[in-house]
Amino acid sequence: MIPSQMLKGTLEGCVLAIISQKETYGYEISESLSKYGFGTIKEGTIYPMLLRLEKNGFIQAIYKESELGPKRKYYRLTEEGKSNLVEFLSSYEELSNAVNHLIQDVKEGDCYEEKC
16 A cells, blocks of 8 residues: 555646546546545545646536436646646656666665675
């Protein structure tokens, strides 16, 4: 399970990435995150985040009929959201490369599998 503090800085970008793949709704976003290995993300995290992303102009919500009950609120990226996603992906790749480089150096050092 990924610690919540590690997820905190990246979850919004990951949600934007999921929404970029197709128009989707909150529960489906949560299920997608779980399938990608993020574990269970609580509704108390997802829905306030979606409201914040909508308020910031990164996503747009529309209500659509559901086959299984009441209308659902579906989300799609706005142009501003697409730009924000591109920035996130670039920044995350840079961070990921730096962390991977550091981890590789640590693994090659003397302290990786034994006490220093």
